Amino acid sequence: MPGWLNCDVSGSEFDVDLAAGRLPFADRSAETVVMQHVVEHLELHGQLIPLLRELHRVCAPDAMLWLSCPDLAKVCAGYTADRGQALKEDRCSRYPDYSLGGAPVQQFVNDLFQARGRHRNLFDFELLTWALGRAGFDLVEQVKEAELLAAHPEFPPRHDDDQSLYVVARRSR
Known part of the structure; x- marks a missing residue:
């Protein structure tokens, strides 16, 4: 994202392992x-x-x-409602090349939970x-x-409210 410090494990402008337990930034910065x-x-x-x-x-x-x-709650509700059909259709509307490789629609729920092991x-x-x-x-x-x-219009929209949980957290002290 232009104008932001972009961090990732590798290949970013500032590589950092988020799972390592320590961020290389100053307190309250x-x-x-x-x-x-x-x-x-x-x-x-x-x-x-x-x-x-x-x-x-x-x-x-x-x-x-x-x-x-x-969003775990949305995934479970989607499975209960129609075995995940609407969730899969939502994904396909945003990513036309998405495929379950011929598996029944229930596999989409597994894909959300597992993301191919990720x-x-x-x-x-x-x-x-x-x-x-x-x-x-x-x-x-x-x-x-x-x-x-x-708040940050420079971010590209994902249009994924049907599947994602969004939160904002604040440090008040």
Whole structure:
């Protein structure tokens, strides 16, 4: 993203291993952090909560931490409603080349949970709020993608509210 410090494990302008437990940034140095579809790739206790604690350390008071990830509640509701058909159709509308390789539609739910071995967790609002609270974030609000885009219009829209959980967390102290 132009105008942002873009971090990834490799190939970014600032390579950093988010699972390593330590971020190379000064205390209270960030006003805003945006992580879209990252937290689900980290193990809860050994990687994600330590990362969230580090983010709490580097966030200034009243800084905003925007997170999005697949929404466990929406995935379960989608499976119960129609075995995941609407979820799969939503994905196909955004990614026309997406395919289940001939598998029945229920496989889409597995794909959301596993992401071909890349996902470690799915979160609902309660679980993500708990993890953020363990890290010291005391103000957590569920939002829509539109709120992230209104605050930061430079981000490309994902149009994934039907499958994703969006939250904003604040460090108030």
